[in-house]
Amino acid sequence: MSNELPLTPSFEKRGKLLIIGSIAFDDIETPFGKVRHTLGGSATYISLSASFFAKPSVVAVVGSDFHLHHRKIFESKKIDLSGLKKTKGKTFTWGGKYGFDVNNRTTIFTRLNVFKNFKPKLTSLHKNCPYVFLGNIHPSLQLEVLKQIKKPKLAGLDTMNFWIESEKKALTEALKLVDIFVINESEARQLAKEHNLLKAARQILSLMNLSVNRIPPVLIIKQGEHGLLLFQERRILNLPGYLLEDVLDPTGAGDCFAGGLMGYLTKTNNVSWQNLKKACVFGSVVASFCVEKMGTKRLQDLRPRDIDQRFKEFKKLTHF
Amino acid sequence: MSNELPLTPSFEKRGKLLIIGSIAFDDIETPFGKVRHTLGGSATYISLSASFFAKPSVVAVVGSDFHLHHRKIFESKKIDLSGLKKTKGKTFTWGGKYGFDVNNRTTIFTRLNVFKNFKPKLTSLHKNCPYVFLGNIHPSLQLEVLKQIKKPKLAGLDTMNFWIESEKKALTEALKLVDIFVINESEARQLAKEHNLLKAARQILSLMNLSVNRIPPVLIIKQGEHGLLLFQERRILNLPGYLLEDVLDPTGAGDCFAGGLMGYLTKTNNVSWQNLKKACVFGSVVASFCVEKMGTKRLQDLRPRDIDQRFKEFKKLTHF
Numbered sequence: 001m002s003n004e005l006p007l008t009p010s011f012e013k014r015g016k017l018l019i020i021g022s023i024a025f026d027d028i029e030t031p032f033g034k035v036r037h038t039l040g041g042s043a044t045y046i047s048l049s050a051s052f053f054a055k056p057s058v059v060a061v062v063g064s065d066f067h068l069h070h071r072k073i074f075e076s077k078k079i080d081l082s083g084l085k086k087t088k089g090k091t092f093t094w095g096g097k098y099g100f101d102v103n104n105r106t107t108i109f110t111r112l113n114v115f116k117n118f119k120p121k122l123t124s125l126h127k128n129c130p131y132v133f134l135g136n137i138h139p140s141l142q143l144e145v146l147k148q149i150k151k152p153k154l155a156g157l158d159t160m161n162f163w164i165e166s167e168k169k170a171l172t173e174a175l176k177l178v179d180i181f182v183i184n185e186s187e188a189r190q191l192a193k194e195h196n197l198l199k200a201a202r203q204i205l206s207l208m209n210l211s212v213n214r215i216p217p218v219l220i221i222k223q224g225e226h227g228l229l230l231f232q233e234r235r236i237l238n239l240p241g242y243l244l245e246d247v248l249d250p251t252g253a254g255d256c257f258a259g260g261l262m263g264y265l266t267k268t269n270n271v272s273w274q275n276l277k278k279a280c281v282f283g284s285v286v287a288s289f290c291v292e293k294m295g296t297k298r299l300q301d302l303r304p305r306d307i308d309q310r311f312k313e314f315k316k317l318t319h320f
Numbered sequence: 321m322s323n324e325l326p327l328t329p330s331f332e333k334r335g336k337l338l339i340i341g342s343i344a345f346d347d348i349e350t351p352f353g354k355v356r357h358t359l360g361g362s363a364t365y366i367s368l369s370a371s372f373f374a375k376p377s378v379v380a381v382v383g384s385d386f387h388l389h390h391r392k393i394f395e396s397k398k399i400d401l402s403g404l405k406k407t408k409g410k411t412f413t414w415g416g417k418y419g420f421d422v423n424n425r426t427t428i429f430t431r432l433n434v435f436k437n438f439k440p441k442l443t444s445l446h447k448n449c450p451y452v453f454l455g456n457i458h459p460s461l462q463l464e465v466l467k468q469i470k471k472p473k474l475a476g477l478d479t480m481n482f483w484i485e486s487e488k489k490a491l492t493e494a495l496k497l498v499d500i501f502v503i504n505e506s507e508a509r510q511l512a513k514e515h516n517l518l519k520a521a522r523q524i525l526s527l528m529n530l531s532v533n534r535i536p537p538v539l540i541i542k543q544g545e546h547g548l549l550l551f552q553e554r555r556i557l558n559l560p561g562y563l564l565e566d567v568l569d570p571t572g573a574g575d576c577f578a579g580g581l582m583g584y585l586t587k588t589n590n591v592s593w594q595n596l597k598k599a600c601v602f603g604s605v606v607a608s609f610c611v612e613k614m615g616t617k618r619l620q621d622l623r624p625r626d627i628d629q630r631f632k633e634f635k636k637l638t639h640f
Contacts, residue, residue: 100515195420198565226546227560238637240547240558245518277640317558318638320597 014055015266018126019046019259020145021135022115023060023084027095027108028294032248038295039070041092042135042158045252048299049259049286050133051077052307054266056259057126059083059145063091063114073300083126089114102250102291103224122148131266133258134178136160139170146177154215154271156180156262158254164191175207179271180218182258188221197221201231215271220261220280222254230280237277242288242314249294253287256299260286285310334375335586338446339366339579340465341455342435343380343404347415347428348614352568358615359390361412362455362478365572368619369579369606370453371397372627374586376579377446379403379465383411383434393620403446409434422570422611423544442468451586453578454498456480459490466497474535474591476500476582478574484511495527499591500538502578508541517541521551535591540581540600542574550600557597562608562634569614573607576619580606605630 021043027036047056057080062070066086074081092115095108120141130153134142142157149155157178163171164187175181181204185197192200201219208217221229223241230237260283268275285307292298341363347356367376377400382390386406394401412435415428440461450473454462462477469475477498483491484507495501501524505517512520521539528537541549543561550557580603588595605627612618 196565196567198563223546226543227558229563236563236637237640238547238560238563239640240560243518243549243556243558245516247516274640281640315640317556318640320557320559320594320601320635320638 014053015131015269016129017050017054017056017131017133017262017266018059018122018129018149019043019050019056019133019135019262020059020120020142021046021137021255022092022118023058023062023066024092024094024115025065026093026251026295028249028251029097029108030102030249030294031098031100032246033294035249035294037093039073040094040251040295042137042255044074044296045255045290045299046133046135046259046262047074047079048077048296049256049283049290050263050266051079051259052286052302052304053260053263053282054131055080056263057083057129059120059122059126061085061087061114061118063087063089066091073296076300083120083123085118087114087117091115096251098250102247105250120145120148130154130269131262132156133262134158134174135255135258136163139163139167139174142174143170143177146174153269154179154262154265156182156258158182158258159187160184161187161190172207175204176209178217179209179215180220180261181208182220182222182254182261184254185221185223188219197229201229205231218276222257224250228257228280228284230276232273232276235273237280239280239284240318242284242310242317244288244292247291250291251295253291256287256290257283259283281311281314282307285314334373335451335589336449337370337374337376337451337453337582337586338379338403338442338449338469339363339370339376339453339455339582340379340440340462341366341457341575342412342438343378343382343386344412344414344435345385346413346571346615348569348571349417349428350422350569350614351418351420352566353614355569355614357413359393360414360571360615362457362575364394364616365575365610365619366453366455366579366582367394367399368397368616369576369603369610370583370586371399371579372606372622372624373580373583373602374451375400376583377403377449379440379442379446381405381407381434381438383407383409386411393616396620403440403443405438407434407437411435416571418570422567425570440465440468450474450589451582452476453582454478454494455575455578456483459483459487459494462494463490463497466494473589474499474582474585476502476578478502478578479507480504481507481510492527495524496529498537499529499535500540500581501528502540502542502574502581504574505541505543508539517549518556521549525551538596542577544570548577548600548604550596552593552596555593557600559600559604560638562604562630562637564608564612567611570611571615573611576607576610577603579603601631601634602627605634 024041
């Protein structure tokens with residue numbers, strides 16, 4: 001770990017990571033708490049998480065109910081909001097409820113609002129970002145963004161069951177242009193039409209970017225509290241979830257994982273298998289903190305040394 | 321790993337492990353195959369698995385339908401059957417069915433037959449075994465056995481939801497006399513009446529043998545294809561499941577785990593935390609082989625070097 005320190009490089013030296021996704025206001029109910037109209041959305045969680053490692057730029061849209069104190073949450077983490085478009089109307093809102101089994105949630109409502117007309121337009125600064133991550137939005141939008149980007153060193157993508165079902169063609173097109181694909185266990189089975197995860201993974205990898213001047217495609221299957229599976233060629237890492245005494249709110253855990261993963265890869269500018277594994281651990285570590293408090297609260301008070309310490313604990317927890 | 325070789329010590333040098341449990345004939349149906357009246361039962365799987373590391377002695381009961389070719393399956397692995405009682409009547413039979421989700425199974429029938437009157441009586445050879453494992457039988461029987469044993473170095477125990485529900489008092493008494501307790505995720509939650517596994521584990525550990533001349537109690541929570549959690553004092557190991565392309569028949573996987581675990585501890589005669597972790601990996605490795613074929617088939621043709629190789633693969637799969 002000595003070569004890891006300092007975990008967070010000085011801001012000037014940080015690598016640039018472009019993040020496209022949603023900014024939302026969430027109503028969340030869990031057996032342990034309830035919050036209303038709290039800052040959420042994939043781009044929010046991804047960028048806050050990535051900010052511990054890299055310099056994220058967010059491309060997203062918000063409504064007139066997005067105020068200065070919301071902006072400050074991003075700015076306190078030096079997140080570039082030059083790609084944030086503010087338009088008339090309300091910001092995307094989502095309401096969800098969790099039971100004791102945090103792997104299952106019920107969506108109470110989804111109001112797209114200004115997000116309905118979101119057409120991400122990249123500035124030249126954003127087009128030249130070497131690292132890019134596309135949060136869970138319509139695959140056609142993801143595709144449009146990918147086509148605008150000059151020559152990313154590494155492009156990652158997240159999606160959801162809804163798009164797999166209704167927009168498989170556009171999703172398949174987008175997958176051909178990305179190096180890292182992050183997906184849930186059930187979504188992997190759904191996309192590959194295969195229950196066995198090893199077979200499903202091979203199938204999905206074969207859909208991804210296979211051009212010789214890219215890294216061999218990387219697939220990450222998230223398994224909620226049971227951790228994740230990382231696949232590249234014949235190599236596999238199986239990482240358990242970090243065991244927590246109190247999971248207050250699982251919202252954003254998957255996005256935090258993606259943010260930590262991409263942030264660490266951006267910071268180290270190294271996409272070797274060894275580093276991909278470490279990036280997955282850092283992603284898991286930030287996600288494990290995120291769920292300890294409601295909404296983005298834990299990410300706001302998280303310190304780099306907390307991340308560093310839990311990384312070490314993760315090693316103890318898994319190595320034999 | 322170099323200090324691990326040879327994996328299997330010569331038979332004379334192997335440590336003795338006493339195993340009490342059931343021998344049964346199983347009818348098994350999975351999406352991939354179907355077998356009828358195949359050798360099964362907890363003592364069968366535990367002893368076959370342990371035989372790769374130690375010299376197991378089985379105390380169990382069978383009926384007159386237990387023939388020479390069944391006996392030979394044990395004897396080919398040098399398993400001591402001097403504690404096997406053969407009585408008039410039929411051997412315990414069990415029928416079960418699995419869907420694609422191998423973590424869930426349906427019991428079609430359970431016919432206890434001669435097992436109904438099983439009263440394990442230990443010979444002096446068995447009473448002096450330093451390592452003991454009690455497969456999933458009535459907690460009162462487990463308790464009776466534990467009281468007959470002189471001074472075990474290490475005693476382990478398995479149970480099931482049925483006993484937790486109907487025989488909690490006897491189970492609690494038995495737990496006070498054991499060092500290692502192996503239980504499923506849902507059973508742990510049921511026993512502790514607590515959903516969070518970390519809190520459930522602490523509670524269960526507090527029910528176990530706490531006398532100063534024993535090792536600190538060890539709890540293992542099995543999570544099916546998601547691996548296991550090993551707890552001792554404040555220490556935790558979280559081991560994922562070994563990812564398999566084809567899971568033909570999950571029957572006996574939990575017992576194989578216990579057999580490999582106890583076999584390895586018996587072989588090494590070392591109950592340090594470091595060695596407990598390794599024993600869990602060896603248990604998981606044997607279990608991962610077991611499910612590749614129907615019934616005990618894979619255990620019968622398994623070679624020590626297969627185990628050794630998969631142990632190394634397990635390290636690659638989990639270390640970062």
